[in-house]
Amino acid sequence: MIECRGLRVERGRTVVLDGVDLTVAQGEWVAVVGPNGAGKTTLLHALAGLVPASGEVAVGGHHPGRTPRREMSRTVALMPQRPVVPDGVAVRELILLGRTPHLSRFGTETADDHAVVDDLIARLELRALASRPATNLSGGELQRVVLARALAQQPRVLLLDEPTSALDIGHQQQVLDLVQALRVADGLTVVAAMHDLTLAGQYGRRVVMLAGGTVVADGTPAQVLTADRIGAVYDARVEVLDRPGGPVVLPVGPGPVT
Ligand SMILES: Nc1ncnc2c1ncn2[C@@H]1O[C@H](COP(=O)(O)OP(=O)(O)OP(=O)(O)O)[C@@H](O)[C@H]1O
Secondary structure: OEEEEEEEEEEOOEEEEEEEEEEEOOOOEEEEEOOOOOOHHHHHHHHHOOOOOEEEEEEOOEOHHHOOHHHHHHHEEEEOOOOOOOOOOEHHHHHHHHHHHHOOOOOOOOHHHHHHHHHHHHHOOOHHHOOOEHHHOOHHHHHHHHHHHHHHOOOOEEEEEOOOOOOOHHHHHHHHHHHHHHHHHHOOEEEEEOOOHHHHHHHOOEEEEEEOOEEEEEEOHHHHOOHHHHHHHHOOOEEEEEEOOEEEEEEOOOOOOO
């Protein structure tokens, strides 16, 4: 579903991604991890066709930069790290915008479009927010609404950029469980950039670690999320517990305070 060979992205005069090879099968969930500035967002943007990239890139058989936007939006949906919300738009309208790539040339929504939106509102427990202006939501509420908008696109590939960064622990599990259910039921392919390494390994069967714009590790959560590698790549003190659901990555404190 995703094939990158020698992917390279430059921003200004800086090479932000270089020589990235990534193959993702349909229905796979790949967690992309790495320190701040590693290139995670840039990778997702390159896959969505939002930044120019060189090298070979194909997503759902399309070259992201050379495919008409409407067609690309039926294949790939991006849940951005920093969503831009137009003033005065209500939550339900914002989610309905996700249907845009599927509308007829006349631009009118059908009963099916409304049914898709209503189903997502129910599954993400957004009913109480549906008529509120989206600009008035809390950070976590908005994050769930923006996920609903991306899912309303009914994409084949879902790109999630820090999807749980503003969510409490219950809502983290709610949204990731919903994406997991869609992956299993519909064969949705998921690439999710995540800072929470434990969650990354619990949902991503495969973890790709980026640092300095290149892939430094690619494998199962247990192969990639080792204390030594995290210590070296993130310059962090961590302990990793081996649990049936995946590695649990714990920060280690600075020691006794004197
Ligand atoms: N438009 C731009 N112009 C110049 N540099 C950029 C631009 N966009 C991103 N960068 C740089 O590219 C690098 C990768 O940024 P990116 O947002 O992809 O990292 P990230 O891994 O998602 O980081 P974070 O975890 O902090 O969100 C950073 O050093 C960033 O400053």
